[in-house]
Amino acid sequence: MASVFPLAELRRSSDPFSWVDSIIKGDCVAALEALPDKSVDVIFADPPYNLQLGGALHRPDQSLVDACDDEWDQFASFEAYDAFTRAWLLACRRVLKPTGTIWVIGSYHNIFRVGATLQDLNFWILNDIVWRKTNPMPNFKGRRFQNAHETMIWASPDPKAKGYTFNYDALKASNDDVQMRSDWLFPICSGGERLKGDDGKKVHPTQKPEALLARVIMASTKPGDIVLDPFFGSGTTGAVAKRLGRHFVGIEREQDYIDAASARIAGVTPLGKTELTVLTGKKAEPRVAFTTLLESGLVKPGQVLTCARRRHSAVVRADGTLASGSEAGSIHRLGAKVQGVDACNGWTFWHVDDGHSLRPIDEFRAVIRSGLAKLD
Amino acid sequence: MASVFPLAELRRSSDPFSWVDSIIKGDCVAALEALPDKSVDVIFADPPYNLQLGGALHRPDQSLVDACDDEWDQFASFEAYDAFTRAWLLACRRVLKPTGTIWVIGSYHNIFRVGATLQDLNFWILNDIVWRKTNPMPNFKGRRFQNAHETMIWASPDPKAKGYTFNYDALKASNDDVQMRSDWLFPICSGGERLKGDDGKKVHPTQKPEALLARVIMASTKPGDIVLDPFFGSGTTGAVAKRLGRHFVGIEREQDYIDAASARIAGVTPLGKTELTVLTGKKAEPRVAFTTLLESGLVKPGQVLTCARRRHSAVVRADGTLASGSEAGSIHRLGAKVQGVDACNGWTFWHVDDGHSLRPIDEFRAVIRSGLAKLD
DNA sequence: TAGCTGTCTGAATCCCGGA
């Protein structure tokens, strides 16, 4: 069983990371406040969207539209929901690493309020993702369109945050080599995946499909990262995180959900290291300086490089720069200059003529890298 | 030409419906305030999105993306945007019939604020509709998911409003006899439909496709209804309304847009009664990604795939890529690599051994398409 | 003519490490 931490016990713990891979029993905001600053990599939140919240309802502090003054209860509910949303999002922001990101899922009942609150709190929306359901519940009365999707918001904790994890290359490779879009298609959680009690009834009313969480986690975390779910419910986030070699921490108030989630996670076997390796692109490969090509003799001073169409040419100089007419500079700068553009990847722009064909100097870089690879 | 009303002239008019089938030139809120109470059946609004773009964005080929950086899309703050949204929505509420409905389109930049404001003003959300674009602009830097959709909110002016128009049966009949879902697939507006000036440049930066408006109007209006568009722009709403036998009224500030819209609408011939019944059906077979096979459980991480002759093999990784020795990549790339060729169709190259025979993974794709997966 | 190739473009909040 995944370990369960009563909140009071967690507060007494001397180990600042005792909560990793466990379920904290308690109120969402109180539990978040017991965790260290900047300690989790990704948050996945599936907050309640029932507007009839348990707590006291507050009168709106600003007077609202005159046309709607008879709808007092309705407005009071929105106010209370907004206050709740603000509170848990603020608590999430503190425990999230600056390089982390947060996902929130909801429907049209609540997602607009969540999105606006995220923006008000200076989170920076990266995408809104549409989960298209293959098998949504029909609209029985024929008075609306079939509500066939839910919406997730993916955001970083600051507009300037740049270092968040996004496994772009792996997602693209797994998607027929085209980049992953913002609309995802998955079945709802049913069948064997759906947790059921001894009475045969579903344990949790809104259990999310593991496939959805798997894509979220594969997209925005690395193996070993910590994924927090402040509304843990039946523990889908924890089960998928464990299976995918990530750490998790869940917060949940209801003992029944905790019991079900704990048993569920205990039954999950993590995948092995090979299966969990994430495909990375060129950005992750080691830098190779152009001078290394000269030092290794793959390219020689005085040699002429051209672009793929032989429209532009340049001479290699001994210091690792190129010269063309009166211009000179790095392979990138000179490539940009001769084309009259701002930027250029010199590795793919410049070619050598081997007698038969033009070959990009990027191939030499690959040779260097494979040599480096053999060294370790 | 569709008639154009300077706002001052409209105010002097003795005919309370002189503005029907015309474009009112002026500020959105001021113009709305010059219209009678409860006089329009449906409102379609495409307000500024408040994009908050940073610097220039270049495509990988160094060409510059023509960003929407118009003055009308700039707001000083979220508070300013909210105040603007509140003002025009309140003005819309007054002119809308109690049996009418309002549509608002937006992206993640603004739609959450619009949705929350609609709820604050006691509008009642009926659906959020996702417009999935067949041909969205890519994410050029590989730092996010491709932003491939926009969101529309469909709402009635009061939670208790019941008499709004929803042509459920017509939509269902036009949709292969299944009820219309909340996710719609349409191409962006381009080609001959896109209005261009004498200079060949697009007249309006954000012209919407007529097919989108056609579905909106066919779903939520009856022939002869009045459709109001408070941000008329290039007049798509007016053109489609006229073609579909509905009345329109547009509000627009910029003379250039008014001129283009007016000429455009003048060229539209309304359809006859019989033609007004039919519209669009489904789109082509969806692409199935390899990651879908993993997500559905048809293929599992760690599973071994081989080519038809078992000469090559590879291991499935959790991120939806394959690995073979030190090589890894998409099913297509790795298939090409192990064979030492440029390209390979991974779907037909890679096979699984089911104990009796080797079966191409393409068969699983067919299973996904038929909807048989995930039924357990 | 049909097909092929190259070019252009679309509501976009679009890099990152080291000095």
Place this chain on the structure above:
DNA sequence: GTCCGGGATTCAGACAGCT
């Protein structure tokens, strides 16, 4: 924190021009 510079990064569709 800023500045600098290496060098990584795109999908679908319309259209023009050519064979």
